[in-house]
Amino acid sequence: MFFKRLVKNDGVKRLQSKVNINSLQNKKDNNQKITMLTAYDYQFAKLIDEAEIDVILVGDSLGMVVLGYDTTLEVTLDDMIYHTQAVARGRENALLVADLPFMTYKTGNIAQTVKNAGQLIKTAKAEAVKLEGGREIVDEIAAVIRAGIPVMGHLGLTPQSVHQFGGFKVQGQTDAAAEKLIADALALEEAGVFALVLECISRDLAAKVTNQLSIPVIGIGAGRSCDGQVLVVHDMLGINNQFVPKFVREYDNLGEKVKKAIKTYKQDVEQGEFPTAGESFS
Numbered sequence: 001m002f003f004k005r006l007v008k009n010d011g012v013k014r015l016q017s018k019v020n021i022n023s024l025q026n027k028k029d030n031n032q033k034i035t036m037l038t039a040y041d042y043q044f045a046k047l048i049d050e051a052e053i054d055v056i057l058v059g060d061s062l063g064m065v066v067l068g069y070d071t072t073l074e075v076t077l078d079d080m081i082y083h084t085q086a087v088a089r090g091r092e093n094a095l096l097v098a099d100l101p102f103m104t105y106k107t108g109n110i111a112q113t114v115k116n117a118g119q120l121i122k123t124a125k126a127e128a129v130k131l132e133g134g135r136e137i138v139d140e141i142a143a144v145i146r147a148g149i150p151v152m153g154h155l156g157l158t159p160q161s162v163h164q165f166g167g168f169k170v171q172g173q174t175d176a177a178a179e180k181l182i183a184d185a186l187a188l189e190e191a192g193v194f195a196l197v198l199e200c201i202s203r204d205l206a207a208k209v210t211n212q213l214s215i216p217v218i219g220i221g222a223g224r225s226c227d228g229q230v231l232v233v234h235d236m237l238g239i240n241n242q243f244v245p246k247f248v249r250e251y252d253n254l255g256e257k258v259k260k261a262i263k264t265y266k267q268d269v270e271q272g273e274f275p276t277a278g279e280s281f282s
């Protein structure tokens with residue numbers, strides 16, 4: 001793979017631009033922001049990679065964004081493998097991270113967790129895995145790391161616990177909850193995670209965590225003090241027609257544009273204006 005890239009392009013520069021966990025750490029150490037977006041298929045992975053985003057996440061948000069579920073809970077390991085394989089074919093330089101979905105870890109069977117994480121690496125070609133949770137899963141995370149798999153942490157609004165939260169709600173709002181989150185973040189760093197996602201917490205709490213940790217902290221709905229930002233790609237492109245969280249900035253309204261193009265196509269066909277002679281064969 002690396003050799004192929006060296007042959008295909010003119011070598012050293014491309015190899016150096018391959019993002020890895022060390023180059024992400026260097027970005028934090030040099031006060032450079034880290035960019036991350038989700039992708040679920042080959043085409044989006046290719047576009048995001050060509051735009052030089054640092055990290056591509058095959059998020060279990062897949063379930064809601066692409067598969068139409070109401071939560072992420074129904075996503076299976078096979079779903080994650082299938083979509084991560086497609087994404088892996090489209091990306092060259094971005095670091096590829098995949099979520100471990102609900103019930104593939106935290107079940108009390110750490111050996112199974114390691115095997116499931118291993119499948120995302122070995123079968124699906126991810127380079128790291130992301131697990132939701134704090135001190136309750138540090139043993140599990142340590143076991144995955146011992147197997148040679150880099151782990152990204154995820155605290156705050158961890159959507160796999162949606163029923164425990166009673167909905168998708170801002171987290172860490174009381175002093176006790178904020179202290180717990182900070183303690184969890186420190187424990188995750190101690191366990192060896194290479195980066196941490198903070199979702200839907202106050203910008204002040206996110207700033208505190210970012211300052212206390214040496215590893216990169218990547219926020220979603222966590223303010224601008226984080227070392228980097230992540231969004232669901234469909235949200236930032238305006239393709240998501242369900243509820244759009246307040247922390248999303250829509251950089252385009254592709255959903256409307258796609259619908260308009262499709263309507264024009266329908267009109268053209270119905271009025272006999274597509275295809276023309278040039279769009280057919282003699």
Ligand SMILES: Nc1nc(=O)c2c([nH]1)NC[C@@H]1CN(c3ccc(C(=O)N[C@@H](CCC(=O)O)C(=O)O)cc3)CN21
Nearest residue numbers: 061064065072159168169170200232235240245246247
């Ligand atoms: N398309 C999409 N984008 C996401 O960011 C996303 C998903 N799906 N699925 C998994 C989770 C769920 N996420 C969500 C979903 C809803 C809110 C939300 O309703 N937030 C309210 C605050 C609610 C409250 O605290 O009372 C908001 O106004 O943003 C937040 C995050 C983030 N993740």
Ligand SMILES: CC(C)C(=O)C(=O)O
Nearest residue numbers: 038059060061197220
């Ligand atoms: C929003 C990000 C952090 C995520 O976990 C996902 O897309 O599943």
Ligand SMILES: [Mg+2]
Nearest residue numbers: 059060061099
């Ligand atoms: Mg996720």
